[in-house]
Amino acid sequence: MEKQKKIMVLCGGKFAFKSLQLLAYEKFICAIGIGKSNITIIEALERESEENNFGFKSFANKKSMEEMRTWIDDIQPDYIFCISFPFLLPEAVLSYGQDKFINFHPGPLPQYRGPMPIFEVLKNNEPETAICAHFMNAKYDEGNIIFNDPIAIQTGETYGKLTVRLSDRMAQVTLNMANMLQFASSIPNHPQDNTLSYYYEKPEISDTYINWKRMSTDEIIALINACNPWNSGADATLLGEQIKIIIASELNEPHNNQSGTIVSITDTINVACEDNKQIAIEILSTEQGIMTVRQFALLNSVMVNAFNNIYKQQLI
CATH class of the missing domain: 3.10.25.10 (Formyl transferase, C-terminal domain)
Incomplete structure (x- = not known):
C-alpha cells in the first residue's frame, strides 16, 4: 500500500480550524504554520501540534518568511496547503517543488482575487460564491485553477454567517483534495482567464x-x-x-x-x-x-x- 501523503498547512487563523481538525483526524497533517495572528490562536495551534507530534512554526511578519524554506526542507512535506495565509510565498519557497503548493481561496477565481472575497461577493450582491483550489505562483491568486466549488449565497446572509459556512465547506474541500493527491499521479488544472480577472484590495x-x-x-x-x-x-x-x-x-x-x-x-x-x-x-x-x-x-x-x-x- 502506498505511503500516506504528508501535508503541511499554512493558515491565518480560526477560518482554517475545521480543515485542520479534519485533515488531522484523517492523518494527513505533518506540520502547521501560522501567519500573523493573535496570541491565543497561535498558542492553541502550537499546543495541538505538540500533542499530535506535528511540526509547528509561527510567521509573525514578512521578515520571518525568510525562515520558511529551511523549515519546509526539514519537514519534507509532499504538499503544502494554504488557507487564508496572509503572506505571499516568495520564489525561494515555491521552488521547493512544482505543483506542491495549493491555495484554497474563499471566492471564485479569477473574478474575485484579493484578501477579502467574502466581503466583495456580498457587497456585489452575488447569488453564489465558491471555494477555489489552485496551484500557487509568486503572484496573489493567479496560479492555475484546479476547480471552483460553487456555494449558493443565502438571502440576507451576513459576512459572519457566510464565513462560518465557507469554513465548514472548506474542511470537506481540503479533505477531498488530500484524498485526490493520495491516489492521483497528476491533478488536472488550467490557466486562469485573465480577461475575467479582477483584484480587490483590502476594503477602506x-x-x-x-x-x-x-x-x-x-x-x-x-x-x-x-x-x-x-x-x-x-x-x-x-x-x-x-x-x-x-x-x-x-x-x-x-x-x-x-x-x-x-x-x-x-x-x-x-x-x-x-x-x-x-x-x-x-x-x-x-x-x-x-x-x-x-x-x-x-x-x-x-x-x-x-x-x-x-x-x-x-x-x-
Missing part, C-alpha cells in the same frame, strides 16, 4: 460607507450584510453622529423624500432611498456601544424629539 472606509444618493436599497442592504460583523456594520452619519449600521431590512413603502432623508423614527429608523423604497435600521453601533433604535432614541431623546417635531432630518 470609502468601500464601507453608505452613499444614500447613489446606492439603491438592495445595494445598501448588501453592504450592511457584507460589513457584519467584521467592520461592526456599514459606516454612515445619523443625526449628526458617525455610526455603523449593523442590521437593517427593506421597507417597501414609497416616499416623497430626497434619498438619505429620515422618513420616520419608531422602533426602527426608516430612511428614504433613491429607488423610492426605504430601509428600516434595526441595530446600530455608536461610540456608546451597540444598541437597538429604541435604545438609541432614549440616549438621543432631544434630537429625536426635535426630529419628530419637524419630521425631517437629512443624513449626510
